[in-house]
Amino acid sequence: MDVLCIFPLSNNYEKLKDIIDCFIREIAVNLAPPCTNVHIITPNPDYQYVGVGDIVPISKPKGQFIIDAIKSSSPQIDYVLMCDGSGAIPYKYTIDIFQALISDPKIHCAMIERIGQNKAISKERFLIEKFEVFSLKKFFGYAEDIPDGQGGLWGFYRREIEKNGIKNKINLTAKEYDIELDLLSEVLEKNFGFLFVPITLPKREIISAFTYENNIRKMIFLLDKHPMLSNKLKSFLDEYLIQAKQEIDTLDENGKIIWEKYKKDVLTLLK
Secondary structure (H helix, E strand, O other): OEEEEEOOOOOOHHHHHHHHHHHHHHHHHHHOOOOOEEEEEEOOOOOOOOOOEEEOOOOOOHHHHHHHHHHHOOOOEEEEEEOOOOOOOOOHHHHHHHHHHHOOOOOOEEEEEEEOOOOOOOHHHHHHHHHHHHHHHHHOOOOOOOOOOOOOOEEEEOOOEEEOOEEEOOOOOOOOOOHHHHHHHHHHHOOOOEEEEEEEOOOOOOOOOOOHHHHHHHHHHHHHHOHHHHHOHHHHHHHHHHHOHHHHHOOOHHHHHHHHHHHHHHHHHOO
């Protein structure tokens, strides 16, 4: 069993060597018993992993970096693990994601669920993320709860999966921060098995390259990937506004301004 561990671009270039050292020392060795090889891909061409590793160029958007890393890796890879590049998510949870993936052959994807008050992002951004996930859930008619879906740590089975006599696989096409939504839409559309691993994030200063415009680009990606979504998105937004009213009301003044702008910008995409 081969596992690919990817560290995306982040603002932690100066800390990347320490992050990878810690990952190798505390995590990669613990993946070894059920694995034949652990491959690590980092965005730092100057740091050489002394083991089975690959180095790819820097200066790529997050989604493109991840997809290129997957494409350039060995075809023998069984599982892909996406490791948080910011350091906001303790790497011990990588083991939990991996164990969830191999716990049941019917599980093809595992994602973290950020529980507690600290989500490592602003309240308005988390509300926007919840709306994106809500829209996919409604679009694909998924009846169960989807508690998160856009945390920075996840994994999936890379090889072909047979469902109802049809073979298919998770095929990611995202370019930027839409990579998690891309993954979620793949498992929902293709009816693959997935689950969430609840985690508690430690409090720390969060530095992110994410901007407001990335919210809009994520929605543009979803509308491009699933064109029929545009016919239903307004009704999904109306329903979400009722469901999330209490959370929206707790936003501070700046958060409410951002949320109002987001609503208008999303509706503009539908014109």
